[in-house]
Amino acid sequence: MIASRELTIFEQSFAADVQVGLSRSGQKELPSKYLYDTVGSRLFDVITALPEYGLTRAEERILRGHAAEIVARLQAPLTVAELGSGSGQKTRGLLEALCVRHPTAYYPIEISPAALAMCRREVGDIQAISILGLERDYLDGLAEVAAARRHGKPLLVLFLGSTIGNFDPPAAANFLQELRSLLQPGDALLLGTDLEKPVPVVLAAYDDPIGVTAAFNLNLLGRINRELDGHFDLAEFDHVARFDPTARRVEMHLRSNRRQRIAIEKADLSVTFEEGETIWTESSHKYSLADVLRMAQSSGFRCEAQWVDHEWPFAENLWIAE
Numbered sequence: 203m204i205a206s207r208e209l210t211i212f213e214q215s216f217a218a219d220v221q222v223g224l225s226r227s228g229q230k231e232l233p234s235k236y237l238y239d240t241v242g243s244r245l246f247d248v249i250t251a252l253p254e255y256g257l258t259r260a261e262e263r264i265l266r267g268h269a270a271e272i273v274a275r276l277q278a279p280l281t282v283a284e285l286g287s288g289s290g291q292k293t294r295g296l297l298e299a300l301c302v303r304h305p306t307a308y309y310p311i312e313i314s315p316a317a318l319a320m321c322r323r324e325v326g327d328i329q330a331i332s333i334l335g336l337e338r339d340y341l342d343g344l345a346e347v348a349a350a351r352r353h354g355k356p357l358l359v360l361f362l363g364s365t366i367g368n369f370d371p372p373a374a375a376n377f378l379q380e381l382r383s384l385l386q387p388g389d390a391l392l393l394g395t396d397l398e399k400p401v402p403v404v405l406a407a408y409d410d411p412i413g414v415t416a417a418f419n420l421n422l423l424g425r426i427n428r429e430l431d432g433h434f435d436l437a438e439f440d441h442v443a444r445f446d447p448t449a450r451r452v453e454m455h456l457r458s459n460r461r462q463r464i465a466i467e468k469a470d471l472s473v474t475f476e477e478g479e480t481i482w483t484e485s486s487h488k489y490s491l492a493d494v495l496r497m498a499q500s501s502g503f504r505c506e507a508q509w510v511d512h513e514w515p516f517a518e519n520l521w522i523a524e
């Protein structure tokens with residue numbers, strides 16, 4: 203039971219997730235969504251600029267190089283909803299190409315108000331765009347956009363950056379099916395997926411030599427200290443990136459470098475870590491092009507086109523709701 207006195211609703215669910223995840227009898231886990239507080243979001247932005255992390259640049263190359271071609275395959279006019287817009291930087295070229303063709307309403311959907319503000323600054327000067335930011339969970343925000351659609355105007359949903367890879371496969375399948383259920387036949391989804399690549403390349407992307415990804419991961423314990431009165435000593439945990447070849451995913455863990463007991467006051471929890479025991483904090487699945495086609499089919503879409511970056515294997519996939 204978590205003491206609810208003086209906890210905000212957000213703190214209560216954060217505390218409950220921490221309590222469940224760290225009390226597991228086997229592998230301890232924390233949900234990766236908590237990596238993204240203000241500090242974590244800034245660190246993630248730095249990750250996207252690291253030479254070892256080619257994912258974001260690959261997607262930017264595809265969107266820049268093929269914006270006209272992508273737009274030519276879409277109906278006009280349409281409304282754009284972006285799930286997790288981040289700064290809006292990589293979407294800019296695509297939005298420009300859409301707005302040249304037709305005035306376009308753009309709904310960035312983000313739980314972070316700071317990201318929404320950044321996104322408005324980044325794309326607000328595009329001619330003929332109207333921006334309506336929604337501070338919501340992805341599917342709640344999308345449901346709102348879909349409910350407000352006028353005269354059957356088609357929707358383009360953007361889910362970029364291979365964020366789908368942070369869901370485990372059953373959760374990804376559920377998410378895509380729910381997303382599809384909010385759409386009408388003919389609506390489009392542009393989905394970014396990071397592709398399989400040599401294991402050393404993947405591992406370097408999630409364990410960079412200057413330690414930005416380590417800081418991003420450790421910040422989760424810092425956040426528990428700050429927001430839930432935790433007592434983690436960050437120097438007693440190490441960032442670890444592992445590749446699981448069967449699941450085809452890279453995993454981030456935080457490994458306790460000694461036996462220790464940690465109290466987290468607002469989660470009403472005192473938890474023991476053995477030396478070498480880890481907390482699993484994130485998975486990032488890597489796909490084949492065939493995986494993406496299968497996912498489209500099993501969630502009620504057909505894959506209209508795939509654009510692949512060969513410098514950093516990454517695919518931008520245009521799916522049409524059937």
Ligand code: AVI
Pocket residue numbers: 249257363364365366367368407408415484485486
């Ligand atoms: C947001 N997401 C797609 C990133 C990824 O590559 O899985 C998060 C990340 N974690 C560590 N580095 C980047």
